[in-house]
Amino acid sequence: MAELTPEQRAAWAAGKLDVDAYNKNPNQLQEKLENNDLVPYGHTKIGPNHPYYEKAKKEWEEFKEAEREFLAIPILSSPTTSDDFRKLDLKLREIQIKAKPVLDEYISEDHRNFFESIIEEYSLMYFFDITKPTFGHDSTDWLVAGEHMEHLQPDELDEQIRIESLEQALQQYIPAREFIKVLSKARELELPMASECAYEYIQCKRAFMSGYFERFGLDTPIEEVFNYYSSNIFGHWMHGLSAEATTKWDAWSRQFFEARQRRAEWVITMCNSFIDIGISRGEEELHEEFEEENSSEYLDYGFVYMIRNGDLVKIGITGNLLRRLAQLQPDEVLNVVRCSNFQDLEKDLHNLFKQERVPQTEYFRLTEHQIDKVHKLMTTLAEF
Structure with a gap:
């Protein structure tokens, strides 16, 4: 038997190549092989003798039409x-x-x-x-x-x-x-x-x-x-x-x-x-935090919040919780406490997890265990 190329072997497996005829005259069948009706099916290709050929051919034609529209x-x-x-x-x-x-x-x-x-x-x-x-x-x-x-x-x-x-x-x-x-x-x-x-x-x-x-x-x-x-x-x-x-x-x-x-x-x-985009965005966020802290400076009570955005956790303070959450648009609000020592509580939490802090932001990379710890501290350290 003459040696088959990978393409010829695939065609033979799909029923598109008569090996006996190929052995007699390989050149005569080369054109037929190159113009066969194989269509993709999973990680291989199949021919008309395959039981799923008609379905695979229809899906392939639909995809090629969608591809032409997409590339246009x-x-x-x-x-x-x-x-x-x-x-x-x-x-x-x-x-x-x-x-x-x-x-x-x-x-x-x-x-x-x-x-x-x-x-x-x-x-x-x-x-x-x-x-x-x-x-x-x-x-x-x-x-x-x-x-x-x-x-x-x-x-x-x-x-x-x-x-x-x-x-x-x-x-x-x-x-x-x-x-x-x-x-x-x-x-x-x-x-x-x-x-x-x-x-x-x-x-x-x-x-x-x-x-x-x-x-x-x-x-x-x-x-x-x-x-x-x-x-x-x-x-x-x-x-x-x-x-x-x-x-x-x-x-x-x-x-x-x-x-x-x-x-x-x-x-x-x-x-x-x-x-540079990250630095600029960090400066904008720090400016917002500065304004937030200044607006909260003379309040008797304020909010300490913990929110999640993606895989980052933010711990911050605000005097107007609804407005701040609307600005930040968090994926999840993890915890909020209203207390009189909100500024000190925020500083204590930031210091405790400073090794996990993203530089120049109020965002932290915390494990679930660390998040549980923040939950407990927000409850136990808050002065109501």
């Missing part, structure tokens, strides 16, 4: 300057605020979990993972933006970008089909605001991706490169690449390498912009 949607201008990144961050914050009322509606637990996870990602910070190969992280690492980050200098990524690989970078690419799934899931809620927010979020993320992937220096659209990589490169190394795949991949890898400096400059601008 204009992408927002991709960020290049610090000001661009600031505007993108503000846009994401606006979407997040607009999206939260969706959770006030009744939706199934599955849809609620989905939409809560999407809302959490309405932040520039959650886009950072796309760029992590340029930072020296592989596909299994999380790049936690904002944690112990300092302003980067142009030469700090020199060593990493010399060894950064196109394959690693493509593994962070989000193909159209993943965005189509998000839009489809949002539409299932039958709430116009949910679909609108999901759509705007995807526009922002695609704009960010466009800015990064434009700096790969490739002569072919990134979606086409990703699809070719998925079909002809990924998982094929052990069997050997075809001559065509080898030529294409070598050319793209060279283009990617030669564009490394442009890519590093963009990532540095992004990183430093994010830090």
Whole structure:
């Protein structure tokens, strides 16, 4: 029996290749093999003899139509300057605020979990993972933006970008089909605001991706490169690449390498912009806290509150609880006490958990055990 390529073996398994006829005349069947009717099914492809072929073919045709419509949607201008990144961050914050009322509606637990996870990602910070190969992280690492980050200098990524690989970078690419799934899931809620927010979020993320992937220096659209990589490169190394795949991949890898400096400059601008945005936002928040504390200074009683936003916990004081909660829009109000020693109680709690405090803010990274401790202290130390 003549040796089969991985593609021929898949076609044979799907009933599209007569091995006996192939052994007699491999060349005669090559054209038929290349133009077969295989369609994706899970992580493989199936042909007309497969029992689920008609269903898989229909789903594939529907997806390709949705993909064509999706790729025709204009992408927002991709960020290049610090000001661009600031505007993108503000846009994401606006979407997040607009999206939260969706959770006030009744939706199934599955849809609620989905939409809560999407809302959490309405932040520039959650886009950072796309760029992590340029930072020296592989596909299994999380790049936690904002944690112990300092302003980067142009030469700090020199060593990493010399060894950064196109394959690693493509593994962070989000193909159209993943965005189509998000839009489809949002539409299932039958709430116009949910679909609108999901759509705007995807526009922002695609704009960010466009800015990064434009700096790969490739002569072919990134979606086409990703699809070719998925079909002809990924998982094929052990069997050997075809001559065509080898030529294409070598050319793209060279283009990617030669564009490394442009890519590093963009990532540095992004990183430093994010830090500046955080500093600016921290200063605004500190100004609000200062005004809040001053307005509470001469009150006999005030509120000490503990709220949760994402994985952060904020411990603060206010003289007007409803107004302050409306400003902060917390994910969860954990505890509130009204007492006469509210300022001293806040200071004591801040000092007790100073090691867990996010610098220059009233936010803390607390464990559930530590949160329980704050609950008890707020009750026992408050003077009513």
